[in-house]
Amino acid sequence: MILETKKDILEVLGMPEEEFYKEVAPLAKMAREEQFGNALRVTSMMGYTNICKNMCLYCGMRAGNSCLERFRIEPDKVIEMGLDAAGHGFGRIFLIAGEDPKYSFSELVRIVRTLKERGMYVSLACGEFEKSQYEELASAGADEYVMKFEMSHADSFNRLNPSTNFEKRMKAIETIKGLGLRLASGNIVDWPGQTVDELADDIMLTKELGISWAPIIPYMPAIGTPLAAEKKRGNLFAIYKEIAILRLMIPGVNITAQQPGEDLRKGLSDPEANIASVNVGANTLFFDLLPDPLSQNFRVIDDRNISGTSHLYKIEKMGGFTLDTGKELVL
Ligand code: SF4
Numbered sequence: 001m002i003l004e005t006k007k008d009i010l011e012v013l014g015m016p017e018e019e020f021y022k023e024v025a026p027l028a029k030m031a032r033e034e035q036f037g038n039a040l041r042v043t044s045m046m047g048y049t050n051i052c053k054n055m056c057l058y059c060g061m062r063a064g065n066s067c068l069e070r071f072r073i074e075p076d077k078v079i080e081m082g083l084d085a086a087g088h089g090f091g092r093i094f095l096i097a098g099e100d101p102k103y104s105f106s107e108l109v110r111i112v113r114t115l116k117e118r119g120m121y122v123s124l125a126c127g128e129f130e131k132s133q134y135e136e137l138a139s140a141g142a143d144e145y146v147m148k149f150e151m152s153h154a155d156s157f158n159r160l161n162p163s164t165n166f167e168k169r170m171k172a173i174e175t176i177k178g179l180g181l182r183l184a185s186g187n188i189v190d191w192p193g194q195t196v197d198e199l200a201d202d203i204m205l206t207k208e209l210g211i212s213w214a215p216i217i218p219y220m221p222a223i224g225t226p227l228a229a230e231k232k233r234g235n236l237f238a239i240y241k242e243i244a245i246l247r248l249m250i251p252g253v254n255i256t257a258q259q260p261g262e263d264l265r266k267g268l269s270d271p272e273a274n275i276a277s278v279n280v281g282a283n284t285l286f287f288d289l290l291p292d293p294l295s296q297n298f299r300v301i302d303d304r305n306i307s308g309t310s311h312l313y314k315i316e317k318m319g320g321f322t323l324d325t326g327k328e329l330v331l
Helices: 006-013 017-036 075-087 105-117 131-140 154-160 166-178 196-208 236-249 271-278 309-319
Strands: 039-049 092-097 121-125 144-146 182-184 284-288 322-324
Touching: 006 196, 006 236, 017 039, 017 236, 039 075, 039 309, 075 092, 075 105, 092 105, 105 121, 105 131, 131 166, 154 166, 166 182, 196 236, 236 271, 271 309, 284 309, 309 322
Parallel strands: 039 092, 039 284, 039 322, 092 121, 121 144, 144 182
Antiparallel strands: none
16 A cells, blocks of 8 residues: 555545554554564653643643642752663653753753763653754754644644744754754644644655654643643544554654553553554553652643553563563663
C-alpha cells in the first residue's frame, strides 16, 4: 500500500474498522517489525517543572489553573534521578516542562551536559526558546527537541494556543532542524472541533517535517481547562489510524505506543491499549522518573499515569516483545 497524498490519507481515515484492520493495520505492523524487529524503544521521562506561563486551552498545566499543585525539581535532583536511570541501564531520557520563566536556563544546560557526559540520549520538550538558547542546548549535547505543531491549520492553532502563534511555532521548528537537532513533532488527534480534513493536513505536515519521533496521543480532557468544558475525549480509532498511516509513510520514525484505552483511569499506561498501538505500528514506551504525587501533578491531561518500569515489563511479557532500553549508551 502506498500512502503519499492527502487523498490517500483521507481514504484510510474514512475506512470502517473491519477494512482498516484487514487492509492497513497488518501492513503497519509488518513495517514496524521490519524497522525494529520485536523491540520496543524505552525512554525515561521526567517533568521537572509543571509551572507554565502559557495558556493553551487544552492543557491542565496552563497558567492560572488551580486544579493542580505546582512544583519545580531542583537541577541537582534532576541530574541525580537521570543518572540513577542510567545506572539501571536506561540510556535515554526525556526532559519535559512547562514554560517556566523561573527555571534557570543555564541550569537546564548543565543538566543536559551532565547527562550527556554519562552517555545518555537526551530529548527535551521545554517550549519555545530564542535561537541562541537552542544553540546552547545543542552545544551541551541535546539530541532531540520536541516541538509539536499541535494543529496544522493556523487559525486553529492560534485559537487554542493564545500565548504564541503558528508562525512563531513553525519558525521554532525550522530553527531546531537547522541546528541539526533531531526534531520530534506532531499533532493532537481528534480535539473537539477538529475535522477529518484538518487531521489529514496534520498528518501531511508531520510527514513533511522530517521528524525522528511522533509524540502523538489523542486529545484527553484536563480539568480546569476551557476545552474540557466541551466534554469530549479523542477517538481511539483515530489515533490507531494515524499511527498506522505514519508508520507506512515514514517507516523509520519512532511513534508513541503509550496510548490510552477505553478506561481513562488507566491513563497512558493501559496495557491492552499500548499493545493495540504497537500492533498498528507504534514502538515507543516511557516510564516516569517522578514519584507520586509529583507525577500526578504533571497534569497536561487528567489521568496521565505514565507509570514506572513495572509497566514496561508487563507489556514485554504480555506482548512477547523485547525492550530496547538504550543500555549500550550508558555501559
Ligand atoms: S501545552 Fe505546554 S506551553 Fe501550553 S500550557 Fe501546557 S505546558 Fe504550557
